[in-house]
Amino acid sequence: MAEWTLLEAVKQAFAWELGADENVVVLGEDVGVNGGVFRATDGLQETFGAERVVDTPLAESVIVGMAIGMAAQGLKPIVELQFMGFIYPAVDQIINHAARLRNRTRGRITCPMVIRAPFGGGIHAPEHHSESTEALFAHMPGLRVVIPSSPARAYGLLLAAIRDPDPVVFLEPKRVYRLGKQEVEDNGAALPLDSCFVLRDGIDVTLVSWGASIKETLEAAGKLSQIGVDAEVIDVATISPLDIETILDSVSRTGRCVIVHEAARSFGVGAEIAAQLAGEGITSLLAPVKRVTGFDTVMPLYRYEDQYMPGVNRIIDAVKESMEYR
């Protein structure tokens, strides 16, 4: 078994699938010789050639649009968009075409492709390099939205995303790209794209999160256990389609739920989870559903970004409030 960071796990998933399936093609800005600005594709062009690991011009719309054409021809393109803040020029192609091609043609033409982007704040990067707008894509019918939070899940989920017959938006939490290594078996095994992962069992409260925030959420759970609060922690992982059953099941046992995400609160992914709890899950709820999130502001530039990010304290406070609610 290899010891990988999340970033290495991404690269190894690439390497596995490029080796296994010659229809797989990687494209994007600087993915070739340079190996990507985060080095997620480091060395891949050397191994697999410049036709399979393709440096493109600086043009996000046609990069995704080109991938759509490739996919229609049976290739399996994996697009790297350099940062999530630069995904927007491609939104038209993603929403109006990638997500719809199967339906528009009643299955005649399909669009198996992965759109990868590093996302989230906390790495002291410049303006427009810290966004978390997963909610935009989660709301779009026809897309899967997947976010790994550990090396093993990055490896397994990315392989699943590449093999999926439909378009997947794959968002990588760059704040934890190099944060700690994990043993991962490099066996090409994919993980399911329709399931949450329960990272910690607990009986008092359900903490739901994804991406880099899993780190603070687990930390909070650890600290809470020291004061006698036993938190269950769920990594949503596949944001859309949402495995709400696992969350409802957990809350049916704990009665309390705190949702943690870095994106702005209003109309975020947390809202959908809370809404389902207010719907089907309502009889389980012993306390108001709490959301510990980024604020409804632009992510501040890096010097002040910590003021924005939901930290361990905010999570613990929310859980305490929830526990105290009668």
Add this chain to the structure above:
Amino acid sequence: MAEWTLLEAVKQAFAWELGADENVVVLGEDVGVNGGVFRATDGLQETFGAERVVDTPLAESVIVGMAIGMAAQGLKPIVELQFMGFIYPAVDQIINHAARLRNRTRGRITCPMVIRAPFGGGIHAPEHHSESTEALFAHMPGLRVVIPSSPARAYGLLLAAIRDPDPVVFLEPKRVYRLGKQEVEDNGAALPLDSCFVLRDGIDVTLVSWGASIKETLEAAGKLSQIGVDAEVIDVATISPLDIETILDSVSRTGRCVIVHEAARSFGVGAEIAAQLAGEGITSLLAPVKRVTGFDTVMPLYRYEDQYMPGVNRIIDAVKESMEYR
């Protein structure tokens, strides 16, 4: 007092403000000689000249980007995007710039502009002419999202949007553009951009909706009253910032809430409202919050769009279920 359709009210708001403020400029595809594909700007070029009512090339990104530059110079541009399905090429400019310019420059440069688009289904239009993706913009910090549902509100809210010192996404429910006239005083009076409108008082259940769905929601309320259910109907109108107080207040009295919108359900605007009910509003709830919405699919082409749209029956059924819940 004049009798206007919603579409005429939009045009009259334009006419008023073009007359009152020479900084107001209208731009977009076909807004000039042709008066817009829906005729929302009919005759305005003749009255106010081709410099103030401007036909642009076919290029949504630069249309919005140009408006940003105009706004920075103190003009008040009103952009027409022909259909909401064609707003996506401009999403980058809207999210990365229009919504942020004030914050990026700490108030030195601002962006007073309106981005109008007709939205929603139900007019038997071609592909990509029926979208309701208000949730995308509602989630974006720095934007206001406004949706009128009657001629009077269209007039007053559009005037408010034009005068607002920040960017407003103004979505017009084209299905009810020409559906019925209303007396509106043409006095240049604006309506507030931070308030829901209670369209019908009731004590049994709170119906929350916006845009064209207000029609079916009011119809359902009427029918429900015949079977003894007295529904309060709230038009959210300003989706963001959301006037949640008015909704919480209503539900605190009724104990039950059904949210109606045409957009796909998951991660839609309804989720945020339900989430707040699951949070602050939880003690009021006597029944699960229901969402009567479009499905999580692409809006079908026109022949089958009625299968998709949330109709009166679905609303009534949901209310009945809610009322029966104990």
Add this chain to the structure above:
Amino acid sequence: MQGTDFNIETVEFLDPSGKLKRPLPDALGGRDKLIHLYRIMVLTRVFDRAAINLQRTGALGTYPSNEGQEAIGAGVGLAMQDTDVLVPYYRDVATQIQRGTLLEEILVYWGGDERGMCFSNQAEDFPVSVPIATQCCHATGIAYAMKYRRQNRAVVTTCGDGATSKGDFYESINIAGAMKLPVVFVVNNNRWAISVPLEKQTAAKTIAQKAFAVGIDGIRVDGNDAIAVYQVVSEALEHARGQHRPSIVEALSYRLCDHTTADDASRYRDQKELDQARELEPLIRFKAYLQSEHQWSETEDEALYVDCDSQVKKAIDAYKATPDQQPGEFFNYMFAKPTANLEKQKKEYFAEVKRHG
């Protein structure tokens, strides 16, 4: 250097009176090929009129007519090989019917039914694209796949003059040039984008010269001349297939019709301009040419129209006889395998149908 310092000639074969100015391309030798070209144009014209009538009587949704632009599709369709791929826009009936798309499928689509884009005789061509210029991007990806697989094939994508103002058009021609992709961008320059005339769209004297921005070939052709379009696109396709040399073909035409059935061009367009354009339209000159050089008789011409009429009528019958979609069919094509969420919503939907019909 100024934007006006060079001139691009327009390739022409047939003049407006139907006289051939240059020798007929070899590949069009023989009366049959020529009659085929003419037939496609007539069929498109007849179909178009029928579609507009269907729309007027409520049997069809908004429909974008091809009137006056039939020669482009006639030439493009004939120039393409079966193994090439077409990525069309919404004004490409004449091309599509040569690619195997059925007239009734086109009606089904504009009749508000996705099944019209599930071409039964054509596996690879794209559905028509409504979001302007987006399709140009797809064409580059298809071309990439062909080149990647060392196939001797090429892609044709089409768009209007208005579309050339969009970023997607430019990004596509640029990447095609940078990557040397086998793709031909055919622009139907019908001088109007709904109500916006070309002069407001761009200060470029020609659309063809947009090619120079990205280092590819730019060719202008008389879009009212099916022979010229055929010849120019054939050559462009050869360059694309053989040398991976992409190009823009600007076909000069005129939108003799309203933009769509939802439009009223008289609001913004001069009758005089329209009248002048009508004199240049493609069917009249082609018929004159056939008559003067290929013994085409009025009788044959009438027979052709009758034949096309009956083909269109059959298509309309087939369209009208198309069985309804299954209720809730729109749930079935979002993903290869429906998600649990969609299964649940589908059940909800059926429960409602059961309750209320």
Add this chain to the structure above:
Amino acid sequence: MQGTDFNIETVEFLDPSGKLKRPLPDALGGRDKLIHLYRIMVLTRVFDRAAINLQRTGALGTYPSNEGQEAIGAGVGLAMQDTDVLVPYYRDVATQIQRGTLLEEILVYWGGDERGMCFSNQAEDFPVSVPIATQCCHATGIAYAMKYRRQNRAVVTTCGDGATSKGDFYESINIAGAMKLPVVFVVNNNRWAISVPLEKQTAAKTIAQKAFAVGIDGIRVDGNDAIAVYQVVSEALEHARGQHRPSIVEALSYRLCDHTTADDASRYRDQKELDQARELEPLIRFKAYLQSEHQWSETEDEALYVDCDSQVKKAIDAYKATPDQQPGEFFNYMFAKPTANLEKQKKEYFAEVKRHG
């Protein structure tokens, strides 16, 4: 017509050895103007090195150096009038400091603080734009406003060679042409977009020729030659102001530095290419010219560097002395008047700060 059929000359004044090939433009007559140009370049170079050092020691965030590209901004800044507006990208220090932007403001921005874009001496210039090419669009709107108000002003917007592949660049130059807007698009063609060389970016032989796609003027200038840049941009601005004639100015330079401090160009770029480019760089030749034609002495040169050093040190001091933002300041600039929602969240935030510091 093929994309290679024409040639665009490059305007040059100073050759790499510092010899003047053409008479000095009148406006640059007099030693002071020339020393001003040189000073701007030296100041930018000195500032740049300091900024990189600050980054290396953790006192600054990611920073994009201007090394090798100082002549462009020197010329552009001098050519602009106060009443013109600059819409810059992130490699425009030499222009910005001539516009009134303070060195410490630039540091504050790259130090991760929005206040750095609240220029205290410059009300109208835009903040630097990170999303590539988006700023070109803003420039057209500013230009529209100037023309609308019958003002005799113009806009300069800048971007890199990579940026010219983006739809926003194209849509902007096209609308500028179609609407005859007073705007000059200055492209810093430093031959690289991070790791992507110009050859992979486009098949166009020049960036200037992209102007022909939209019917505006395209001019090429030696971007290592501050005099040439000044002259070309001055003329372009005159055409823009007086005749509403927009243009693209392609300034040929080379990115002697890494893309940013987060980049390592040795991963993808030949040392030889870099060495060659270094011989063409702008400061050396300008100094040589001043020395041979304007009695510029080594003493004066050293004094200039010392002076610039001390100016930069003062800026760094001012940067470091910048008081922290108020906690929660980021809530205050989302809207002219904070919404009820934001007021509530701000309270939440302060409650947390109170609890945990």
